[in-house]
Amino acid sequence: MRKKSDIAQNSFGGRGDRIASYLIFAFSVAGVLLMAFILLFLAGNGLPVLKEVSIKDILFAFDWYPVEDPPALGMLPLIAGTVSATLLSSVMALPVAFLLAVFTAEIAPRRMRSGIKVLLELLGFIPSIVIGFLGMMVLAPWMQGALNIATGLNLLTTSILLGFLIIPLVASLSEEALSSVPYELRDASYALGATRWETIFKVVVPYALPGISSAALLGIMRALGETMIVLMVAGGAAIVPRSFFDPVRPLTSTIAAEMGETPVGSTHYHALFFAGLILLLITIAINLASYAIEKRGVRQ
């Protein structure tokens, strides 16, 4: 009997394989080129703003009045809005999603498991504009009345709704990572006399950790890039939030709200592309950080 690896090696280099490999190569190069093009496009349209305003006045100034003459383009409140909403929603949603995944994969009875999985996937399909709409019409007025605060359109409401958006995504991906842990490991752990609790948290979860952390990362990115929800419920005030009940104005909603009516080629137009560039840089930074953490984890 031939082993699997033999088959792969011997039939490698045939004409069919060559064509397939060229095809795959061509598609992946096209994908990379497209990414490079997007990056170049963003940089090409965003960087000209630096001719008019210094980088210090963009990143560290508090005033966002883009249509004044001369425009005030301080993006610090916008960046603070993006970071605070992403952070707060992640802090609230990721533990819930993790526990939900552990429960679904390890604790729930088999029939309930498939029910929860279907439910999670259905929840994941809800368009963000529907979540935003519910937030605007139901959650925000209720919060305002219940907590007796000035406005329901604020950082906390936004973060809760962003949490709703990312919980299904993170939970179902983490659940998949947990269920793909081989049963032999669990059996071995039980055979050594470990309890169910010890097996789950000392064997299964550490084994699935790379999958869980990449699921969490995807969730954070989703919250970071979400536009519709923040446009509808964040309140849109360009301030650095001092409390959970302050309205915020993240970068994404700023771009979405202002791009439509901005004259092409104006300083404001370039500033909005620059905001997009900042978003991209934040995403890359998070990715690199997680890569570094993962590498350190492997070395230990």
Added chain:
Amino acid sequence: MRKSVLVLLAVTMLVWVSGAFGGQIVMDGSTTVLPFGQAAAERFMNENNGVKFSVSGTGTGNGFKSLADGSAQIANASRFIKESEIKACMDKKVYPVPFAVALDCIVPIVHPSNPVKNLTKAQLKDIYSGKLTNWKEVGGADAPIVVVGRDTSSGTYGTWQEMIMDAGEKTRVTQRAQVTSSSGAMMTAVSQNKNAIGYEGMGYVGDSVKALSVEGVAASSAGARNGKYPLARYLYMFTNGWPEGELLAFMNFMLGREGQKIVNSTGFVSLQDVK
């Protein structure tokens, strides 16, 4: 023989194409006028084959510049032309002729449960600049004022800035103001929050909010037309000299029943009652 037919065809095509381009009417200027200017131009194009419009909104000042250098035939304006702009036009042998085409009437709105009925322009300015932060300071309940504004790029924002914030000393809208990105979002934000105050073009204000009177005058089409309501102004289209041909036809369309209906449907006030 066949070649010559082709050449003939090509020449007629060229003449036709250049003729079509020659018939293009360029409209530029105020972003406030843009919504109904564009809608009217589109309707006019549909009804009159062969007329081509190119519409853009770069601001009133830029519209006059385009009119002066001949790159636009119609300059939209949210204010009357300034003397310096008339001079710039005359220097290039362009004679700006104004047509008032619509009224822009902005109404401050609050939640229906709010007891406040009337505010002065000065109070509105103080509320929007963040000086007044509690409703009891303007005769309401003891509750914080939640200021709701529009996006800086919206025409309504520009009108509010000019008529309220820049009256007297130029002032910024407070950063704590919530920002909504459309008339619909503004109406929802105010109708869902009992502490909110917002503003909207008169045509968009519905029953879900309460319209405030300004300086004791309630907003109405009649009040805007006879000049009694303080937050109303004329919007203009300027042409080079008295319009002729297609341009004249368009101005007649704009000022006629159909054009004025479009004005109403985009949230502005028509010059006369059109039903």
